[in-house]
């Protein structure tokens with residue numbers, strides 16, 4: 438069946454056709470690790486994880502890159518407020534982000550590049566833009582020349598005139614035009630800085646994503662995701678930078694944006710007090726219920742956060758777990774007693790086929806998760822009615838496998854059963870983690886950051902948190 442996705446670039450649903458055969462190259466804007474992510478950030482994480490999982494369900498090989506912004510204005514301002522270093526702040530909140538990722542059952546990214554490990558890539562891209570005459574240097578700052586870039590505004594559809602009117606407010610003497618934005622910022626006292634052809638300084642935020650996307654996915658790539666609030670200026674600037682650096686008209690084929698999250702129907706606002714961090718919510722609720730809640734609305738629609746919605750998600754999750762338990766219980770009984778053919782077998786098989794068909798129809802329509810969930814709960818009702826009457830363990834196993842697979846796309850894990858390890862296994866685990874960290878250090882020494890990041894991310898998925906200290910890496914099991 439054909440997948441249709443809503444592309445912000447064209448403002449319409451388009452048939453999804455990857456640029457290269459069966460592979461999908463996908464980039465999602467990740468966290469700036471200066472504070473606890475809020476529940477709206479968690480929505481974006483969960484939404485794009487589900488989109489990635491559905492692409493994999495359809496048989497695509499997905500390379501999924503999501504960055505960690507560990508240097509930008511917010512990082513510097515917060516570190517100063519707290520009297521700490523940018524590096525310490527980044528380490529603390531990167532760990533918090535990876536913990537949220539585990540708790541929300543996000544599939545680890547293929548790569549989680551850190552901005553500070555890719556300054557060379559950013560400098561290289563800026564140099565290309567300068568060489569192509571689309572950027573200029575003033576006193577160690579480098580600015581993108583918006584007026585000189587024809588396609589500027591292609592994503593946000595904000596005209597250059599509107600932009601000029603809006604930008605006049607913040608006048609910067611160094612810029613030729615108030616619409617221009619910084620690619621490189623000259624060093625200021627007390628700020629982290631790196632050597633560059635324009636003197637010491639640091640990258641602007643927008644160039645970070647462009648450079649890391651190009652580095653790990655090549656250009657053009659298939660999907661770029663993020664919250665709607667990033668369309669302008671962040672994603673508009675990303676397109677401008679990538680196309681100006683490499684003379685590519687369309688550096689990304691599909692732009693996907695998730696909707697806002699409101700609290701009790703009000704816009705989330707720290708100053709108004711209606712604001713929740715992901716941590717507050719995850720500490721008070723079943724993690725899987727939070728995940729289910731986050732994907733319960735269509736990803737482009739607003740999602741309201743309120744206690745009733747969380748209770749509803751918990752109730753739905755319990756129904757899924759009960760259906761899986763009912764199937765497991767019946768399978769055990771029939772494995773002992775032996776199969777007896779019954780009329781309900783055929784009915785349950787038909788219901789499995791309807792589940793898969795309905796689920797795929799819903800998800801193929803721009804990842805319509807509420808409609809997919811409706812199909813899943815129709816199936817759960819069938820299971821509750823039919824499973825006690827089914828005579829073949831094979832039919833029940835098929836039903837359990839289908840249910841587990843489709844809810845798995847939404848990030849819900851029905852496999853159940855915590856695993857424990859004995860003392861011998863614990864020593865083995867210790868040795869294996871030590872070995873992986875050795876390989877990771879070698880990869881870092883050889884500047885193979887993709888491998889190093891992957892080892893750290895995969896360990897993170899297993900609950901092993903790696904911290905880099907001046908004496909080398911340490912690790913602990915987070916749960």
Ligand SMILES: [Zn+2]
Nearest residue numbers: 466467646671
């Ligand atoms: Zn970004």
